[in-house]
Amino acid sequence: MPTAEDFAAIWLTLKLATMVTALLLLLGTPIAWWLARTKSWLKGPVGAVVALPLVLPPTVIGFYMLLAMGPYGPLGKLTSLLGLQALPFTFQGIVIASVCYSMPFVVQPIQNAFEAIGERPLEAAATLRASPLDAFFTIALPLARPGFVTAAIIGFAHTIGEFGVVLMIGGNIPNKTRLVSVQIYDHVEAMDYTRAHWLAGGMLIFSFLVLLGLYTRRKEKGDV
Amino acid sequence: MPSGVASADEIQVAVAANFTAPMQKIAEEFERETGHKPLLAFGTVGKFYAQIRSGAPFEALVSSDQDTPDKLARDGLAVADTRYTYAIGKLVLWSVAPGLVDSKGDVLKNGAFQHLALANPKLAVYGAAGQEVLKKLGVWDAVQSKIVLAENITQSYQFVASGNAEIGFVALSQIIGPGGKIEKGSAWTPPADLYPPIEQDVILLSRGKGRAAALALVNYLKTDKARAIIRAYGYQL
Structure with a gap:
């Protein structure tokens, strides 16, 4: 049976994924909107930066984050200048790391949904004298709703599956940075296969159900 | 062939x-x-x-x-x-900051640090050795909230070398210079009676x-x- 430590890791993982998903929907929406609408030459570079975590190994992201957040790195210098706690080995630290790491999984579905709307509904709104902000909230957001649902589900699931980055900057602290994926790794390394199976099997079932839900939903609604 | x-x-x-x-x-x-x-x-x-x-x-x-x-x-x-x-193997308490770790390891008692890197005692013998030293010195409970666990001794070194953990237990083999001495930062080598060989x-x-x-x-x-x-x-x- 899973122990109290295992449940603590599960709770922490859910908390992290919820916070990261909420933050990413807030941050990712304006980025996705801009990427979908802009004609600026910056579209390519910004899109490439957002997509970097898709191709970079987590070890690269974790390694640079550890250096950047550390006392000799730019982020570390900034946090100490502001009198804030240093980020490595803290919950806030893995929230920030996860936001970067899961960014493309949230931005891209929303961007696709915005692009699918096209110019016409927004032009129509403009001729009816809706302000751009008005048109965004009353036309674009409702039309892009399926994209948001996809983005939230994948962002959430992807954050739950995160391992490499958290391992490198987390420090494996109970209730702060010891996530399920790290806990499983520890059980396997400690040759405690029974406990590893409980958590790993749980993750497998959870991930399957999330994807099943996502794909069944897509089929029914014909989403992006 | x-x-x-x-x-x-x-x-x-x-x-x-x-x-x-x-x-x-x-x-x-x-x-x-x-x-x-x-x-x-x-x-x-x-x-x-x-x-x-x-x-x-x-x-x-x-x-x-x-x-x-x-x-x-x-x-x-x-x-x-x-x-x-x-x-x-030999265990060392190490910091990249010169002068932070004293020659008697008293830094562990006076608590002048935020993070203490330790390889996971369940997974790594060097971690278990570090835990033993902390227990023998009677500071194991006091430093609990400051311990950051590394998956292995290499990661413990990484945490300390990057300055993210002010001090930490590493293997002497990781930091020893060509002259047989530790050349960077400050270090304390716990005496052999503080941990099993x-x-x-x-x-x-x-x-x-x-x-x-x-x-x-x-x-x-x-x-x-x-x-x-x-x-x-x-x-x-």
Whole structure:
């Protein structure tokens, strides 16, 4: 049976994924909107930066984050200048790391949904004298709703599956940075296969159900 | 190509993380002398154990402990009578900041640090040794909230070297300079009576049974040349 430590890791993982998903929907929406609408030459570079975590190994992201957040790195210098706690080995630290790491999984579905709307509904709104902000909230957001649902589900699931980055900057602290994926790794390394199976099997079932839900939903609604 | 005593072989070797640097040098020497090429994989012995059990093609294990070779021999995955202790590891409390760690380790008691890096005691012998030192000094409970656990001794080194953990336990072999001294930051080497000796064993795995080159490598760690390298990295013999 899973122990109290295992449940603590599960709770922490859910908390992290919820916070990261909420933050990413807030941050990712304006980025996705801009990427979908802009004609600026910056579209390519910004899109490439957002997509970097898709191709970079987590070890690269974790390694640079550890250096950047550390006392000799730019982020570390900034946090100490502001009198804030240093980020490595803290919950806030893995929230920030996860936001970067899961960014493309949230931005891209929303961007696709915005692009699918096209110019016409927004032009129509403009001729009816809706302000751009008005048109965004009353036309674009409702039309892009399926994209948001996809983005939230994948962002959430992807954050739950995160391992490499958290391992490198987390420090494996109970209730702060010891996530399920790290806990499983520890059980396997400690040759405690029974406990590893409980958590790993749980993750497998959870991930399957999330994807099943996502794909069944897509089929029914014909989403992006 | 005719196969004979003189033909060059490749040997797959699993090496405990703390022994990375000396093993690379020893492998070079071994290759120069015998023509056989050791292919080295570095990691924690817990992971190697799982991989070997699942049929990983390693022919020898250069371990950081005695338990894992023991267990492999009992499981019938290693050749029991090829096992011996090739080095005794030394633990160091280290900081990149000069002057932070004093020569008596009192920094552990006065608490002038935010984070103390320690390899996970459940997974790494150096972590277990560090835990033992903290307990013997009577500070284990006091430092609980400051401990950051690393997966292995390499990551513990990474946490301290990057400055993210102000102090931490590492292996002497990781920070010793060419002159046999620690050249960077500040350090304290806990006396041997504060933790059980870190006896590191090597063993021939079943995959290497009957392979002369693999057995030669296992026994090479006993030679004077290898022992000189091992000693230069701060291990005892």
